[in-house]
Amino acid sequence: MNHIFGPVPSRRLGYSLGVDLVVHKTCTFDCLYCECGPTTSLTIERKEYVPFDELADELGETFKDPPERLDYVTLSGSGEPCLNTRMGDVLELLRSISPAKVAVLTNSSLLTDPEVRRELGLAHVVAPSLDTAVPETFNLINRPHPSLSLGAMVKGLVEFRRGFGGEIRLEVLLVKGVNDSPGELERLARQIELIRPDTVDVNTAFRPGAARLKPLTQEELESAARGLGPLARPVGSFCGDGSLKLTGFLEKRVVALISRRPCTLDELAESLAAGEKEVREVLKDLEKRGVLKTQDQKDGRFYSIVV
Numbered sequence: 001m002n003h004i005f006g007p008v009p010s011r012r013l014g015y016s017l018g019v020d021l022v023v024h025k026t027c028t029f030d031c032l033y034c035e036c037g038p039t040t041s042l043t044i045e046r047k048e049y050v051p052f053d054e055l056a057d058e059l060g061e062t063f064k065d066p067p068e069r070l071d072y073v074t075l076s077g078s079g080e081p082c083l084n085t086r087m088g089d090v091l092e093l094l095r096s097i098s099p100a101k102v103a104v105l106t107n108s109s110l111l112t113d114p115e116v117r118r119e120l121g122l123a124h125v126v127a128p129s130l131d132t133a134v135p136e137t138f139n140l141i142n143r144p145h146p147s148l149s150l151g152a153m154v155k156g157l158v159e160f161r162r163g164f165g166g167e168i169r170l171e172v173l174l175v176k177g178v179n180d181s182p183g184e185l186e187r188l189a190r191q192i193e194l195i196r197p198d199t200v201d202v203n204t205a206f207r208p209g210a211a212r213l214k215p216l217t218q219e220e221l222e223s224a225a226r227g228l229g230p231l232a233r234p235v236g237s238f239c240g241d242g243s244l245k246l247t248g249f250l251e252k253r254v255v256a257l258i259s260r261r262p263c264t265l266d267e268l269a270e271s272l273a274a275g276e277k278e279v280r281e282v283l284k285d286l287e288k289r290g291v292l293k294t295q296d297q298k299d300g301r302f303y304s305i306v307v
């Protein structure tokens with residue numbers, strides 16, 4: 001499986017099977033906090049980055065024997081999924097074969113395009129992100145493709161809300177000292193009122209990202225969420241029940257997961273329904289081969305793949 005990973009223990013979506021529609025690391029942004037590392041292809045060009053037939057084959061295989069516990073199938077991964085021109089076809093296929101709901105994580109940049117809005121309309125849940133309402137901060141934190149404008153992006157979000165009957169979970173990611181001042185939060189709260197999402201998940205950069213950043217403390221996160229209005233809530237820790245049962249080649253699945261998202265040993269063991277000892281062995285082996293990267297953070301030791 002080259003384009004399917006997980007299920008990932010997602011703090012917002014429970015057990016979520018990831019489907020990657022682009023190649024590493026293709027995005028319209030180069031966010032300071034990106035868990036996938038620096039963007040190597042900063043683009044706004046939509047095309048079939050991953051062939052639809054390949055994805056359809058992998059999805060068909062996966063859903064012949066789906067994971068026992070699956071809350072969502074989520075388009076996400078090594079970049080911006082809306083860049084793939086076959087996103088609508090993938091969503092249609094998933095709606096017909098997946099027992100779980102279908103979600104899309106997007107950075108909102110391409111919602112200016114009516115065709116992207118139409119395709120996203122096929123998902124049950126769309127989780128667009130918006131970290132700031134201030135253009136200078138947008139350039140600082142999201143480092144967008146030069147042709148993108150924050151104002152147009154917010155208009156696209158408002159337009160999408162008008163036509164979408166599913167759930168919109170707006171995500172705001174806060175970085176200490178960058179986009180968490182009272183003035184920043186007040187301006188963002190006004191934009192959120194215009195966008196009218198169903199919920200606002202307020203998160204902080206707690207995983208290793210492209211740059212070393214300071215996360216907010218739990219108290220600061222809660223206070224910031226209050227500043228963003230009644231729909232906003234701080235995102236809690238993932239809490240799974242460990243009931244997931246999967247079969248498969250562990251090393252390949254560990255690599256598929258940590259090459260897209262840094263994880264702790266606990267997260268890997270739980271997500272992949274494997275014993276800690278087995279996962280530790282796989283990690284040791286990857287370390288010996290020089291492809292494992294470790295970073296110690298407040299929430300534990302995170303493992304990723306050297307890119």
Ligand code: SF4
Nearest residue numbers: 027029031034079107
């Ligand atoms: S965090 Fe998301 S939007 Fe930002 S660079 Fe990474 S993949 Fe792109």
